[in-house]
Amino acid sequence: MHLLDLQTPALVVDAALLDANLRTMADALPGARLRPHVKAHKTTALAKRQADAGHRGFTCATVREVEGMAAAGLGEDLLLANEVLDTRRLGAVVRGGARVTLAVDSPETVEAAASGGVREVVVDVNVGLPRCGIDPAAAGELADLARSKGLSVRGVMGYEGHLMLRKDPAERAERTAESMALLLAAHEDVGGDLVSAGGTGTYAVNTWATEIQAGSYALMDTAYAELGLPFRQALTVLGTVISASAKWVVADVGLKALGMDHGNPAISGAHVHFCSDEHLTFTPETPARVGDRVRVLPAHVDPTIALHERIHVVDGDEVVETWPVDLRGW
Amino acid sequence: MHLLDLQTPALVVDAALLDANLRTMADALPGARLRPHVKAHKTTALAKRQADAGHRGFTCATVREVEGMAAAGLGEDLLLANEVLDTRRLGAVVRGGARVTLAVDSPETVEAAASGGVREVVVDVNVGLPRCGIDPAAAGELADLARSKGLSVRGVMGYEGHLMLRKDPAERAERTAESMALLLAAHEDVGGDLVSAGGTGTYAVNTWATEIQAGSYALMDTAYAELGLPFRQALTVLGTVISASAKWVVADVGLKALGMDHGNPAISGAHVHFCSDEHLTFTPETPARVGDRVRVLPAHVDPTIALHERIHVVDGDEVVETWPVDLRGW
Structure with missing residues (x-):
């Protein structure tokens, strides 16, 4: 896929x-x-x-x-x-x-x-x-x-x-x-x-x-990434630009898809304004169009994963495996 | 129940x-x-x-x-x-x-x-x-x-x-x-x-x-509750005190059980210090003991519910119905 x-x-x-x-x-x-x-x-x-x-x-x-x-x-x-x-x-x-x-x-x-x-x-x-x-x-x-x-x-x-x-x-x-x-x-x-x-x-x-x-x-994780440890951030939330205007664009990665206890997520090459339940409003450095994909870097990985049913493992643009997040809940 | x-x-x-x-x-x-x-x-x-x-x-x-x-x-x-x-x-x-x-x-x-x-x-x-x-x-x-x-x-x-x-x-x-x-x-x-x-x-x-x-x-919701609307907060997260020391106690309601985008939750009669993944550290006004139950008021209800598999409807101390939270995910 x-x-x-x-x-x-x-x-x-x-x-x-x-x-x-x-x-x-x-x-x-x-x-x-x-x-x-x-x-x-x-x-x-x-x-x-x-x-x-x-x-x-x-x-x-x-x-x-x-x-x-x-x-x-x-x-x-x-x-x-x-x-x-x-x-x-x-x-x-x-x-x-x-x-x-x-x-x-x-x-x-x-x-x-x-x-x-x-x-x-x-x-x-x-x-x-x-x-x-x-x-x-x-x-x-x-x-x-x-x-x-x-x-x-x-x-x-x-x-x-x-x-x-x-x-x-x-x-x-x-x-x-x-x-x-x-x-x-x-x-x-x-x-x-x-x-x-x-x-x-x-x-x-x-x-x-x-x-x-x-x-x-x-x-x-974003906070750990600042410590100079020999591990690299491997997880993002893939989103789609669903709306675009002259001043901002909106992706379908909202706060229900993100651990928010460490604050807003980041997008490379963009300024993030705020998250709503199912929306992320941001301004990219280069214009984005409706339908574009965007990679969102959560501020905190652990609670982000707990919100999703599955993880897709990718090699470049190819999805090589899909894993159920099967230990959620209590 | x-x-x-x-x-x-x-x-x-x-x-x-x-x-x-x-x-x-x-x-x-x-x-x-x-x-x-x-x-x-x-x-x-x-x-x-x-x-x-x-x-x-x-x-x-x-x-x-x-x-x-x-x-x-x-x-x-x-x-x-x-x-x-x-x-x-x-x-x-x-x-x-x-x-x-x-x-x-x-x-x-x-x-x-x-x-x-x-x-x-x-x-x-x-x-x-x-x-x-x-x-x-x-x-x-x-x-x-x-x-x-x-x-x-x-x-x-x-x-x-x-x-x-x-x-x-x-x-x-x-x-x-x-x-x-x-x-x-x-x-x-x-x-x-x-x-x-x-x-x-x-x-x-x-x-x-x-x-x-x-x-x-x-x-x-907590924010709406400050507007003087004729609706009352009906949802809490029930937790158990799992650890107690002289200065603080810990309940099993962590940030993975709470929408955190509006900040820390509240507990009536207690000062909340911080949330970890599966812990809530707080100091109650009256001493709490291990095993006590505690009602936690989330700062934001919508994303809190999205983290749980079911809602228990209670009449006093009796659980009268249990509903699956069946619209989660995307």
Whole structure:
């Protein structure tokens, strides 16, 4: 199929850029040193590419992602790096034969894991981001509680998310060291083999974690692209110019087709004015005509993908594969 | 089912508030005076309630919305109030027996309508919003072109979207009059029965349009709620507190469960700090515990609904109906 045959708006991924990103990361963090985060793409076909690149364990953010990965035959070692109170569906996935490890950071989440049929946990430790994670000093006690409930404690996790986008590499490295010192101290008390942390922004400087939870590296993101990382932006939203006037033109890529939490998208060679539900009003440097195609670069890739049913993989103007975005929802 | 049995995050609509909103609008704009816009809720079950309230014609923003409404038996008179270049699927809906009227604002969109099997159009006129719509002075010529291609021209439409959120009612009315003067002048040249315009913000002051395209009134929205309209916010996202510390707590309602183009959501009695993909970090006025439920008020309802698979309709704490959000995608 040709790119021009796609109905718009449509997610388009450049095959060569994606492959290069996967290869670059597999060279830097081979095999189990990387636990790719599927929340970044919500697509088991892309996860299979990551498994082919040598990474057999995956990170998930939702129960649905765990279920979908297990159903796709990618359930060898799934870490749900998030707290869950209603664990009934996770228990069913475990009984189905997948390996599921759940993050816990409170007695309530330990109780939920044990009562729902989850067998393995990691203690989620707060390493500076004001979000989930237990105080490092209390991690050992929570691990003891988990073991007393019959759970196997595989180790610790901690997400230094507040450091991912620090622009100065030296500062990013230094602050990551501080965060990981907290995590390693907790690990001393918790035990287990896993020290799971990191992301695309710190994959190269976080040398303390046994595994890195990076996800964005595969398709990259506008904010990460400013950090000088060796990954390139591989995803755009293809649109069609549906209306043109002397001062502006309108494409059919609106805010319902774009993650908007980081602001407006960008179009190369154009000034973007605003997004409506199903419209993007912009002024191109060279005149555009009704029917022209346009490539829109979302400000935030993860939530953009979550809005679409499929990803088209292209080689130049040819659509070589179409993947369902099959891990959406909760 | 009880509210506590719902897995979170979950869209929840208050049945009584929804019913009151539908009734209030049907009293103000009975029958064909309102052409409800389904983009606001993307849910045929809710559209059926609007049809039961007397409105048999509907407004759509996407081809998928047209297809889904026709498939649900609500295809008596569907206006796709947007320009479409690839009309193949619309032609199929027309051949299937639904009545579909398409907006056109250029020779290219007229050609697309005619060649794809669409039989009826309205001329979309720019009435001040920098988006789609032809210059009013050129509307008559475009109508002539459409008729020469065998299309039936039902009239004009124009969306005064730039005026919807003007806070001063007198100014909103005055500016709407100016916008509608442009539309009526175009209508003189175009002919036909329809003068379709307006939205929730101008439903009461736009007395020139033959029909109003309001959608948000049914569930309402945070921005519209500040205008003093007689509709109440009926939709929240139900979440669960998954982590709690001394200074903040975290719920499982992240930015992938929320339309973020209008900014952060709100929680009554709490200060919202920030959203991550699957987390909402906030500080409540009274302590919250892990497992507590929380109601999150999205900053923008339309794109929030587009992220969810279903809407739960509740009467107090009881879930009385669950509707699929079946018009998502494109």
